[in-house]
Amino acid sequence: MPSNSPVDPVEETTTHQPHILIVDDDRSLRALIREFLVSEGYDVDEAEDGISMRSAMARRPADIIILDVMMPGEDGLSIVRSLVGQEGVGIIMVSALGTETDRIIGLEVGADDYLAKPVSPRELLARIRALERRRRPSPGAPPASMAHYQFEGWRLDPVRRVLRDPGGIIISLSEGEFGLLLAFIEKPQQILNRDQLLELARGEDSDAFDRAIDTQVSRLRRKLGTRTHGEIIRTVRSEGYIFLPPVTRA
Structure with missing residues (x-):
C-alpha cells in the first residue's frame, strides 16, 4: 500500500567532516573562525597555546590544525616541527608575518598551507576543503x-x-x-x-x-x-x- 508521506528521491549519504583544532592566543579570532566553521558543518575545538593544544590532542586527535605562528611560549614553527611526524595531521598556518619568505619558512618546517592575517574565513574554508581533497582517496582508487x-x-x-x-x-x-x-x-x-x-x-x-x-x-x-x-x-x-x-x- 503506498504511503501518503512524501519520499525524497535523493539517496541520503553520510560524509565525514574532519575534526579541526584552532590554536591561537587571540580568543576573539578563535571564536570568529570557530563560529564560521561550525556554521559550515565542521567539528571544531580551540586551544590558546602549545600546551593546551597537546592536551586537546591527547583527549581527541585532530584531523586538521589551524595554527598561529606568533604565540607566547612555544611558537607555531616549533609546534609544526613537533607535529610533522604524526601521521594524518594536516596543518594550516596563519600569521601576521605574510611575506613570501615567511610563507616558505612555514612550508619548509612542515606546514601544508600558509595564510597571512587578517584571515578571510571564506578563504580559510577554501584552503581546508582543498586540504581535505588532497587527503581523501579519489573515488576510483583501487582497494x-x-x-x-x-x-x-x-x-x-x-x-x-x-x-x-x-x-x-x-x-x-x-x-x-x-x-x-x-x-x-x-x-x-x-x-x-x-x-x-x-x-x-x-x-x-x-x-x-x-x-x-x-x-x-x-x-x-x-x-x-x-x-x-x-x-x-x-x-x-x-x-x-x-x-x-x-x-x-x-
Missing part, C-alpha cells in the same frame, strides 16, 4: 591491497598514505609532500612544470605560488635521498622536474 606503488625499493600506499623506505622503515610525510610524491609517481619519467605540479599536488584552487613547489621538492628530495644512492628527482632547467625511476604497481 588498499592493490594500491601500492614501488620504485627503487621504496613502497607507497596511497590509500593508507604510508611510505616505506627500502629497509621497510616508515618515512613521515606532510600532506604537501605526500601530494607531490603521488603526483610524481603517477607520472614517472615525464617532465612536469611547476603549474602542472601545483594542479596535481595542491589542487587547482589552492592559490599556491611557484617557490612553494620548489620548497616541497627540496624537502622531498632530502627524505628520499637520505636512504637512496641514486638520483630520484631531477631538475630540468627552465622546464621543471622529472621523477627518474620506473614505477610499478604492486
Whole structure:
C-alpha cells in the first residue's frame, strides 16, 4: 500500500567532516573562525597555546590544525616541527608575518598551507576543503591491497598514505609532500612544470605560488635521498622536474 508521506528521491549519504583544532592566543579570532566553521558543518575545538593544544590532542586527535605562528611560549614553527611526524595531521598556518619568505619558512618546517592575517574565513574554508581533497582517496582508487606503488625499493600506499623506505622503515610525510610524491609517481619519467605540479599536488584552487613547489621538492628530495644512492628527482632547467625511476604497481 503506498504511503501518503512524501519520499525524497535523493539517496541520503553520510560524509565525514574532519575534526579541526584552532590554536591561537587571540580568543576573539578563535571564536570568529570557530563560529564560521561550525556554521559550515565542521567539528571544531580551540586551544590558546602549545600546551593546551597537546592536551586537546591527547583527549581527541585532530584531523586538521589551524595554527598561529606568533604565540607566547612555544611558537607555531616549533609546534609544526613537533607535529610533522604524526601521521594524518594536516596543518594550516596563519600569521601576521605574510611575506613570501615567511610563507616558505612555514612550508619548509612542515606546514601544508600558509595564510597571512587578517584571515578571510571564506578563504580559510577554501584552503581546508582543498586540504581535505588532497587527503581523501579519489573515488576510483583501487582497494588498499592493490594500491601500492614501488620504485627503487621504496613502497607507497596511497590509500593508507604510508611510505616505506627500502629497509621497510616508515618515512613521515606532510600532506604537501605526500601530494607531490603521488603526483610524481603517477607520472614517472615525464617532465612536469611547476603549474602542472601545483594542479596535481595542491589542487587547482589552492592559490599556491611557484617557490612553494620548489620548497616541497627540496624537502622531498632530502627524505628520499637520505636512504637512496641514486638520483630520484631531477631538475630540468627552465622546464621543471622529472621523477627518474620506473614505477610499478604492486
